[in-house]
Every structure is written in C-alpha cells, then in structure tokens.
Amino acid sequence: MCGIVGYCGTQAATPLLLAGLSRLEYRGYDSAGVALADETGLSVYKEAGRLSLLTARLRGGEGFSQTVGIGHTRWATHGKPTTANAHPHLSADGRFAVVHNGIIENEAELRRELLDADVTLRSETDTELIAQLLQREYQGNVWDALRRVTARLTGSFALGVLYAGEPETVYAARRQSPLVLGVGDGELFLASDMPAILPYTAQFVPLEDGETARLSADGYTIYGADGEPITRAVQEADWDAESAERGEYAHFMLKEIEEQPEALAATLLPHLTADGAVGDEVLPLTAETAQALRRVVLVGCGSAYHAGVVGRQVIERLAQLPAEAEIASEFRYRQPMLDRHTLVIFISQSGETADTLAALRESKRKGARTLSVVNVAGSTLAAESDAVLPTRAGPEIAVATTKAYTAQLAALYLVAIRLGALRGTMEDGEERRLTAELRTLPHHVRELLGTAERMHALARRQQALSDAYFIGRGTDYAAALEASLKLKEISYIHSEAYAAGELKHGTISLIEEGTFVAALACDETLLPKTLANVREVRARGAWVLLVTTDPDTADAADEVLVIPQVEPLFQASLSIVPLQLFGYYVALERGCDIDRPRNLAKSVTVE
Secondary structure, X not given: OOXXXXXXXXXXXXXXXXXXXXXXXXXXXXXXXXXXXEOOEEEEEEEEOOHXXXXXXXXXXXXXXXXXEEEEEEXXXXXOOOOOOOOOEEOOOOOEEEEEEEEEOOHHHHHHHHHHOOOOOOOOOOHHHHHHHHHHHOOOOHHHHHHHHHHHOOEEEEEEEEEOOOOOEEEEEEEXXXXXXXXXXOOEEEEOOHHHOOOOOOEEEEOOOOOEEEEEOOEEXXXXXXXXXXXXXXXXXXXXXXXXXXXXXXXXXXXXXXXXXXXXXXXXXXXXXXXXXXXXXHOOOOHHHHHHOOEEEEEEOOHHHHHHHHHHHHHHHHHOOOEEEEEHHHHHHHOOOOOOXXXXXXXXXXXXXXXXXXXXXXXXXXXXXXXXXXOOOOOHHHHHOOEEEEOOOOOOOOOOOOHHHHHHHHHHHHHHHHHHHHHOOOOOOHHHHHHHHHHHHHHHHHHHHHHHHHHHHHHHHHOOOOEEEEEEOOHHHHHHHHHHHHHXXXXXXXXXXXXXXXXXXXXXXHOOOOOEEEEEEOOOOOHHHHHHHHHHHHOOOOEEEEEEOOHXXXXXXXXXXXXXXXXXXXXXXXXXXXXXXXXXXXXHHOOOXXXXXXXXXXXXXXX
16 A cells, blocks of 8 residues: 655656656555655655646656655545645655655654644644654754654554755665665665566665665665664566556556466466476475374455465365465454464465564464465565465556466465375375366466457446345355455445355345346356256346356356366366456446556555
8 A cells, every 4th residue: 555666866856756656556545746855955746636636747757857756655544635645744844755655553642742842733644743753853863863763653664755954865664564675777766566666677675674774876775673784685576667567458457367377377387397296395394294284274365365265175175184264354363273283374465465464473473384375575474474485477556456366376276286295185196187287277267368258248238237246155156255356346336245055044135136146156066056046046036147167057047158177176267267357347338447446455554
C-alpha cells in the first residue's frame, strides 16, 4: 500500500519521480506528491486524486532542474484523501520533507506531545508527526536525528527524507515495510517496489528491518540498528523493464492472464527432474524430519489464502498429513498450537503482506518449521523464513492477481509431491505420474485462453447482474472461492462462493429467478452430487454456467464449458482461467477501473 520513489544523481529528478510513481499506481492510492531539493531549499507539490493531476500541474517535469527528490502515492489510513493529507509532509520550519509507507501505532501519544509543545499540525496524518519530530531532534546531524526519531516510533514504516541543509542527499529508513536502493551509473534510486525503477537499473540493494541509509550521487551508506555501517552485495533483479510494461494490452490484468502458461512453466519446470521426481530444493527437509511432522498449516490473505485451500487438499491426499488453511489476519490471534512438528507454509505474492509477516513471526517464535511461497525473492517474508520456494511469475501489476495465484498453486503441488515422497505415502510410480501431469498444465492453460471470446460474449449478457454465486465441492470449491473474488473485486458485483453441499443449509434461500450461479464440477467422483445441486438452483430460477470436464453434461445447465481433464488434484489450475476471463470482461463491459479497483491496494503492508 502506498508507493515511494526517490532519486539523487545528475538527471532532472521530477520526470523520473513521476514516471516511477506511475509504475507504482497498481499498489493503490488516492493522492500523490513530490518534494524536490536544491540550494534554495525544499519545494513540495501534491494533489488529491489521480497522479495525472500532479503530472499536469508539474507539466511532466518540464522546467524543473532539481536533481534530488522524493515522491509518494498515498492510500489513506490516517485522515481523508485530501491535498493537505497527501505526502510529502514538511516540518514546521520547512527544512525536513518526509514520505512514509506504513502505520505509526503510537500516533496519538506523539500527536499529544507535539500539540502540548505548541507545534502546529497541518494534516491528520501520522506521517507529519515524523517530520515535526525530526525538526525537534535535529542537533546538527540528520542521521542521528533520524535514528532517534525512528527509535520512538511504534509500528511499521518505510521512510524517505530530505533535509534542506543537504540538498544533494536522500535519507531512508525501514521497519516492516519494503524499501530498496537502486544502484545506477552515477545515480541512486529509492523505491518501495522494483518495478518503479526497473527502466533505469536492475541493480538493487534491499534494506532490512531496523536499517537506515544515506544516498547521494557519490554513493550510499547503509547503517544497522546499532549504528554501524553495513556492507551488502548488490543484487540483480530477475525481472526486466519490459515485463513490467502493459505493451499492446488494454489492461495489465489481461496481459497477466495471458502470461499464465509462462508463469506456470517457470515455476514448475526447474524443479522437475528427468527421472520424474520433484527436486530436493523444493522442501529442504530430511526424510526423518518430514516423517516426524504431525500437521501442515497454510497461511495467506485473499487469493493466497484461496491457493492454500487448494494446497490443503493436495497435501492431505499425497502426504497423508492433517492440513489446515488459515487466513493470516486471524491466525496469530487464535494463539495457534505450533511446535517443531508443524510445517507452516506462508503464501504471498509480494512477500510484504503485514498480516502474513506477523503470522510468520508468531510461528517462528513457537518453534514451527517455516516455508514461504513468494514471488519476490528479496522480500521480507523470504528473508525471514527457514526456506523459500519462489514462484517465478514475474512482476504482477494489476491489483487483482491472476498469474501469481496460478503460480502459487503450482508451487504447492510441488511441495505436496515432495512431502509425499519424503514420507513414503505415495504409491509406486505415483510421483512420476503426477510430475508428468504437471508438465501438461502450461499447455492446457494456453488452450483455455482460447475461451476469451466466449467469456466476453457471456459477460455482455450478464454485465447487469447484481448478485453472483459460485459453487463447487472439494478443490472445485477452492477454485470457486478465487473465481468469486475475481468477479467482485474488479466489477463491484456482490459475489459469494459456497461449498455446494451447503446450499440447503441456508444459501439456497437467496436464489430467485435469473440469479447467476457458476458451478464448478471438474472432479468426476463428485460430479453427480454437484449436478444435483445445479438442478436444485435451476429449479428455483437460477441461470447456471457449468464448468466441467465431462462432455456429457451439455443439457445440465444454461451454458456448459467443458475444459481439459487432468489429475483432479490439479484441476483448479485450469477451471480458474475462463472464470478469470469472465470477471475481466464483466468489469470491462461495466466500465470499471480494472487494474486499480476502488479502495484496493496490491500490497497490503499494514494490518
């Protein structure tokens, strides 16, 4: 949530800051601003609403010669989305400018302290308090002041700071909120996410919790929590600038839907051996440790949680272990029973999701073994986990995830097979059979992308619907959860997913003439029962789309989509594709902002 960009070098900073902020729009925001530094002092420009308003005011940077600056896109937490509350925030004397991602939890206490000291506050934000505290703590050394202020803050933050007395310098600090330094040729960048700076450099250095940094065109220094300088190797991003661009597509979401075959192949194939096994690196446990496990817990938020619901069933079937899928924001508050015989798998696209990170830390505190399935290798989640299984989906810009979700499913299939092999719970030849099935998934997903025209036609007919229900059993129910979310988050249509067997326990009372129901029936062992549920809702007037692998169901629903049949445990990777397309085209027909749905952010870095 929110985005930070900073620059110091020899180029004009304003166009670079605006371009970087535009690449962070996918994170969600409601205002934007920049602060520029030169020998005359600090200049701040900000606007509520879209970044285009700020860009127009600054004429795209034309006429601005400053070579040092910071920029920000804000998603409102403290205070309404107004120009006064937009970042950057200035200290009372105008000498410090601050941008901030995160939430300061002791904001009320700090606000009272400043008001009692007769400091005039010009916004409702927690961020302005940081700027005012920097002014009060400054005693001739900015870095010392920054260290003293951050020591007083409770909560999460990534900070970019300018000081008028050092117009060639950008300061940075982070705690539980992502921040990276980009290293260019005679120039340095600061960003909350790599896509913001990929057109300028693929070289980066991640800041870790408790660290601060000082950047200038001459170089950078990173300081640890103890105040000592830190040497850290420069890393090379495995994404390129083109992969973070929309290209010829109308929306990033459509581009990313169509990139799913490549994302699947990149996630799966490096771990499938020539002899039909899953590589040891997928789950670095010994057979003895795997056999001693008593349970597996899969933790995530939103779509990542839905991937965990699929993964739970696959792990239970192949590894013969009790498995649970947990919503991260609820997990640690239940005082979960964890120990060294529990494997907790954390699932996240960004690796910076606040609730998931909190759940990870609770799990480690209780001695559980931890594995993260994450799309950003340099993320906090990856750094703090015992082991990491990367999903190689590439940058995902649309707020509504598609390719990252299918890559997460693929990674969980690998974990389940590897865990089953370590525990000796699969039949002879089963690992070879399952890995052969995994190799077919990219091809089948590519085939299903061919349903786009049909899903667009269906969307035109259904765009005016006000309610939608998705039903299924087993992994079909898990896929229904994700399909429902895709529709609701980008089209703003009320949509719910239900286990089909629960219909008679209350939900069927919502069905009336014309109600849209999508039924997933891709597990042949459960097909008769799901078809019975389809008959029940049709008898009450529902209009039903049936997604199935059985070609003999042509008369079972108002519209039947037959998809390729694979191993039932992997079927969710296929059934979701046409339903992603359906959600996309419904939103398109309704004129919604598909890549940036209202009120949503790509990376939820606050609890």
